[in-house]
Amino acid sequence: MTEDSRSFLNRRSMLTLGAGAAAALVASGGIAEAAQSGAPDDAALARSLSGGFRSEYAHVNGTRLHYVAGGRGEPLILLPGWPETWWQYRKVMPELAKRYRVIAVDLRGMGGSGKPQGGYDKKTMARDIFELLRTLGLRQAHIAGHDIGAMVAFAFAANHPEATKTVTLMDVSHPDESLYQLPMLAPPGQPVNVWWFAFNQVAALPEQLLTGRSRFLVDWMFDHLAADPASIGARDRAIYAAAYDRPDAIRAGNGWYQAFGTDIEDQKAYAKITAPMLGLGSEFNYDYLAAVLPSKAVDVRVRKVSGSGHFVAEEQPRTVIDELRTFLG
Secondary structure, three states: OOHHHHHHHHHHHHHHHHHOOOOOOOOOOHHHHHHHHOOOOHHHHHHOOOOOOEEEEEEEOOEEEEEEEEOOOEEEEEEOOOOOOHHHHOOOHHHHOOOEEEEEEEOOOOOOOOOOOOOOOHHHHHHHHHHHHHHOOOOOEEEEEEOHHHHHHHHHHHHOHHHEEEEEEEOOOOOOHHHHHOOOOOOOOOOOOOHHHHHOOOOOHHHHHHOOOHHHHHHHHHHHHOOOHHHOOHHHHHHHHHOOOOHHHHHHHHHHHHOHHHHHHHHHOOOOEOOOEEEEEOOOOHHHHHHHHHHOEOOEEEEEOOOOOOOHHHHOHHHHHHHHHHHHO
């Protein structure tokens, strides 16, 4: 392997620090059912945000989706990643709601949404979002996603171009064959290997190890993948951990990982994305997005979110707000 090849794979591995913040453990009944652990429920969290946000549910594509909506204007769909829920957008939703109808959705398998036995490939999850739009009477929307949500946003734009006004990918792109080349051990100079990719391929054991203990995992991820771990505080970590503590949530989140092989095959059939695409890359992953996204869409711009680790909307919310406003118009 050449030095350039090793450098590229190292950058790709750093992406999966983010993409891996893409898939593992989410709650069976979501934050709402986790209220028994002391975490506030979704309705209370939604009311705490300015912009008239409300917690709602819709039955689409054979499952239940939970979403939080507020504001007025063109619809903007926000799709979260792991180890978070819709709440990861709390710092940007009120400001964006001044210009857009903001709809933050818990993905299939996440938070207050359903935990079916299957359907965790990103094409099916994108269909969930498409049917949600139709249920809400919307023909077209801006789609923005982080982490696993970015993968679903990409699949949405690829499979439902008529419904995609723009697409924004935060720190992660869609799974491709480079995932098969991730090293088991972290190469020299790379601070973390993506051990959770392999861990979440294991059947049953993650539920046994993590049920009731997900706060340890949540803290590890934020402490190692955020440039400023303090940007995700103790209350927010407790909310996320409460959403991750149940066996069916862990099983559902593992399904996101276990579907990567299907996702890789699906992408081989996708044409270039025709909707305008924005990539927002952290200090870790900007170079990767800048190198890869132009090959995946016809109209691409990539911006660096300086001073941020993987969790860009929580670490640098002002930058995310400004970049989205500029891009969306």
